Amino acid sequence: FSIQKAIDHFDTEQMKKWCSRLYNKSGIFKYIYPFLNEMPVGADGAKQTYPQIYGLKGSLKAHRNYFIQRRYDLKQVEYGYVSTLGAQFYQSTSSLDKAYTLKPMQYRLTIPYRVQLSTSNGVQADSGVVDADVLHSLQLTRAFGENDPLKIIGAAKIKELVWHEDAFAIGFNFGLLTSLVRLDMSVEKASGYRNGSFMASTNGMLLLEEVNMRNNQLARNGDNGNVATLDLSWQGRLKKLDVRGTGLTRVKLATGAPIVQLCLPDTIEELFLEYLTKLPDSGLILEGINNVRGYRYTNCPGIDGFVLLEHLHQAKLDGSGKLERFVLEIDREDDGTLLKKYYDYGTYTQTGAVDDRHSGLRGKLTLTKYLADEELEKYAARYPELTIKQPPYTMIEFDDSVADDANISNLDNRTGYKFGNTYKMSGHVNAIMKQRHRVLAKVTKMPTSRKETIAGQTVDVNNPDGEMTYFPLHDESSNFYADAEDMNDCTVAKLDGSEGDWMMYEPFYWSKGINDYLNNKKYACYSSYPEDEMPPVPDSTVLTLDAIKDTQGGWLGERKIMSGKPTLKESYTTDKSYSVCKVDVSGYKRVRFPSVPGTGLIGSIFTDTDGNVLKSIVVPTIGLRFEAGMYLISDVPERATALHFSILNTAEFDCVVLSNSDKIEDMEPDWVANDEHLCAVVGSSVVGSKLRACITGNYTAGSMTWTDFHYYSQQRGMQQIDALMHSRIANLSYARYGRRDMQEQCGAGQHTYNRITGGTADRGMTDTIGYDEAYAIDNKITNSLIENMVHQYAWYKSRDEYGQAMVVQVNNICCLGYEDIYGNKYDMMDGVDLPNDSGNQGKWRIWMPDGSIRMVQGKKDSGQWITGVAHGKYMDIVPVGNLNGSSSTYYTDMYWISASTVRVVYRGRYNANADGGVSNAYAYNDASSAGAYVGSRLAFRGKIVRAQSVAAYKAIREVA
Known part of the structure; x- marks a missing residue:
């Protein structure tokens, strides 16, 4: 039945x-x-x-069928009848030859049930009906004949099987152990009886949670040549697996299995750790990694997959490892070393196929060192599934502890002063430079205007809602449009004003400056990221003056902090010109705060909870390159809870920044968006009734007041060069050349303020060189010293008909593609003045493109060589301090200032005077002054459109 x-x-x-x-x-x-x-x-x-x-x-049909099946199963076990419950296996021949008796089989059942061990000759061991959840034991008392199959009757009800035995041959039908949760067939030492694949049909053991087959070389269900595989990809509940000493080369695990312990042998060749979300680092035990040829790691948060890859790579370098390919998802920063290190490895495709044409890093790699475009393309081809992000910025360092004008280092490529080698621009600076071009441009839409009072004059100022359309000129010669790569195929351009104004296209970029005054360092960060992608903003706490005042005890007026006292109480002194701010520094590593020069030992202190002074900070007044309101950066002392700092009531207050970052650049959390704009390549010339940036065959215009230059520039829909452009040109020149003396770098030009315009046109964006570099090529060049300090003229590098290096002397200088951006004539500047009224002596009032106003404190001493600048977030080239330099040290330029009210600012100097350069400024005159040596330079802020073709550009009619 x-x-x-x-x-x-x-x-x-x-x-x-x-x-x-x-x-x-x-x-x-x-x-x-x-x-x-x-x-x-x-x-x-x-x-x-x-x-x-x-x-x-x-x-009740389904229930009845289930009941009948269960009942028959139990009776079949009782009578030793094998149907689906008999797990069959064989004792190994070699063990039988030795009359070996198998060790006891221990087991635990899911329900009260009966288990038997039988052969073809009948039942050899019978448990009878025994209780569930109790460890029972059965043993065969003798050895059996060769090829006599052994059977476990009742296998489907076993949930735990402990059998420290490996004297088996091929084909244990594990698929019938459908209730098995724990399997322990570990042995102390391998017997050597192994013969073929033993663990057949493991896909039926869906409830398996623990497997211990340590030293049991039967632990495999796939044997193909030298590949020994244990496939547990169906065991989605597996928590522990120990297969050390088994000789396995490959283990397949279920995706997402909740494994907490994984012990693998040193023979493993494919180490695949994928979606094992519960596996901790302590739970991964590897006997060795020297045989690993393939490694895949994905989403195992408890395991550092990268560290494991590094170990595998190092083993291969040492000659003991065999790694050939891998897959690793990363999201990390690196200087490019990883790309080079893992370039020659292969990988796997999404389907698991071997792919030796590509390497295995995937995910995202943010570079800390900028890679050249061709190198980046090479790596992108080798790592197709890795997003390689160039570093978000290039960082330049200024060492202000030295007087050398070439005190600049490129931290991106480790060149320059700090590294004792020749400075080379790179990274984002290089990317920004590549976007800059000389152009011809026309005003195609007039801007609206507003009234502003600048230097005591109420004038119309254009808003940035106008439009200019341009077409670039060829970088090798401004006499041709850049409508073809080969200049011989380009359209001739006219620079006489008939086809537009000769301008420089300045692209958008991000930047920020950092002052580390106490360590005599300044930093400049540049990013060529697009306008809609700001570089990363670091985590920090930023406090404004209002926020500090709103904090209890955060503000104390008419007081200042004197340094060198033991307690906070003793450090206070009354002074109506100052106030004291207090900020909580608990839990922070660094703090940035505004301060004052340390006249009379005034300064700042860190205190503990009891008011004891832990650290005093004073800005020395000797060799000062600091102004009240500039900030200091300090590490927070251990046990410090508060910072108390003095501020001058009339000084500008930026903010306080609290940070736990180790990066000095993170002490400036804000990025500055430097808008694209146009600035004239040459000074303004009068053509008809207009000011134009063009070649007239004569010299540029002079002898006009600031008011007139401003008016005629504004009537063109444009403006004069402004303070932001002045700082931008200086900073970019420093980042380009790694030095600050542009007269030595690019030459000083002819010693006159009436240089003929256009001497650099046929050389395009190529900069001139100075006397020393030219002399190294040709020692017979003109040696003409001005004021016994600077050589006049400039030179272009060239080659003679035999290909030998030579130089060509010119009267005009070219720096960053600008002609006579210093020397020749002063440039009057728009958007800046010095009010010099009460509380604002020496402050530059700077109008931003959006109409807002910034005040930047400058130095008050006139006729001094510049040794320090305000710098800061906007990298302002505003001279500060009282330390005097020279024509060959620090910034190598001079600053002139008057204490009288409402002064305008000129820039660049005139003639080839040694005190001229990109940082030179003259804030001495009012808006009504004029001089033949003072000119202007057109500029434009607003919408800038590139014409689709030269023909389209020429067809446009300018509106001003």
């Missing part, structure tokens, strides 16, 4: 005699109707519904 006959008896012989509808109708009346309708219940006749729908079972 088989299982099928029993099922047929109930399902066919009995159930089919009744209509299915009767079962359904009965269910409706018994369960569904009372569930939906209230029924009278009890003696009091109260009505209620009954949720008896949950007892609905219909015909």
Whole structure:
């Protein structure tokens, strides 16, 4: 009477005699109707519904079949009959030859049940019906004949199998152990009886959570040549696996398995750690990694996959490892070393196929060192699934502890002063420079204007809502448009004003400056990221003066802090010109705060909770390159809870920045968006009734007041060069050349303020060189010293008809593509003046493009060589301090200032005077002064449009 006959008896012989509808109708009346309708219940006749729908079972066919199957299984075990419950295996021949007796088999059951060990000759060991969840034991008492199959009857009810035995041959049908949760077939030492794949049909053990096959070389279900595989990819509940000493070369695990312990042998060749989210670092135990040829790592948060890759790589370098390919998802910063290190490795495709054409780093790599475009393209091709992000900025360092004008270092490529080698621009600076071009441009839409009072004059100032359209000129010669790569194929350009104004296109970029005054360092960060992608903003706490005043005890007026006292109370001194601010520094590593020169030992202090002074900070007044309101950066002392710092009441207050970053650049959290604009390549000339940037065959215009230059520039829909452009040109020249003496770098030019315009046109964006560099090529060049300090003239590098290096002397200088950006004539500047009224002596008032105003404190001493500048976030080239330099030290330029009210500012100097250069400034005259040596330079802020072609550009008519 088989299982099928029993099922047929109930399902066919009995159930089919009744209509299915009767079962359904009965269910409706018994369960569904009372569930939906209230029924009278009890003696009091109260009505209620009954949720008896949950007892609905219909015909009970499925339940009956399950019961019959279970019942027959139990009886089959009792009588030793094998159907689906008999897990079959063989004792190994070599063990049989030695009359070896198998060790006891221990097991734990899911339900009370009966387990037998049998052979073809009948039952050899019988447990009888035993309890569940108790460890039982069965043992075969003797050895058995060769090829005599052994069977575990009742295997499906075993949830734990402990059998420290490996004297088996091929084919243990593990697929019948469907209830198995824990398997321990570990042995102290491998017996050597192993023969072929043992763990067959493991895909049936879906409940398996622990597997210990340590030293048991039967731990495999795939044997192909030298590849020994254990496939547990169906075991989605697996938590622990120990296969050390098994000789396995490959282990396959279920994706997302909750593994907490994984022990692998030193023979493993494919180390795949993928989506093992519960696996901790302590749970991964590797006997060795020297045989690993393939490594894949994805989303195992408890394991540092990168560190493991580094170990595998180092093993290969040492000659002991064999790594050939890998897959690793990363999101990290690196200087490019990783790309070079792992370039020659292969990888795997998404389907798992071997791919030796590419390498295995995936995800995102943010570079800390800028790579050249060609190098980046090479790596992008080798790492197709890795997003390689250039570093967000290039950082330039100024060492202000030295007087050398070439005190600049490029931290991006480790060149310049700090590294003792020749400075080279790179990275984002190089990217910005590549976007700069000489152009011809026309005003195609007039801007609106507003009234502003500058230098005591109420004038019309253009808003940035106008438009100019341009087409670039060829970088090798401004006499041609850049409408072809080869200049011989380019369209001739006219620079006489008939085709527009000769301008420099200055692209958008991000920047920020950092002053580390106490360590005699300044930093400049440049980023060529687009306008809609600001570089990363560091985490920090920023406090404004208002926020400090709103804090209890944060502000104390008419006081200042004197340094060198033991306690806070003793450090206070009364002074109506100053105030003291207090900020909580607990939990921070660094703080940036505004300060004052340390006249009379005034300064700042860090204190502990009891008010004891832990550290005093004073800005020395000797060799001062500092102004009140500039900030200091200091490490927070251990145990410090508060910073108390003195401020001058009339000084500008920027902010306080608290940070835990180790990067000095993070002490300036804000990035400055430097808008694209146009600035004239040459000074302004009068053409008809207009000021133009063009070649006239004569010299540029002079002898006009600031008011007139401003008016005629504004009437053109433009403006004069402004303070932001002045600082930008200086800073870019420093970042370009790694020095500050541009007269030595690019030459000083002819010693006159009436140089003929256009001497640099046929050389395009190529800069001139100074005397020393030219002399090294040709020692017969003109040696003409001005004031015994600077050589006049400039030179272009060239080659003679034999290809030998030579130089060509010119009267005009070219620096950053600008002609005579210093020397020749002063440039009057728009958007800046010095009010010099009460509390504002020496301050530059700078109008920003959006109409807002910044005040920047400058030095008050006139006629001194510049040794320090305000710098800061906007990298302002505003001279500060009282230290005097020379024509060959520090900034190598001079600053002139008057204490009289409402002064305008000129820039660049005139003639080839030694005190001229890109940082030179003259804030001495009012708006009504004029001089033949003072000129102007057109500029434009607003919408800038590139014409689609030269023909389209020429067809445009300018509106001003």
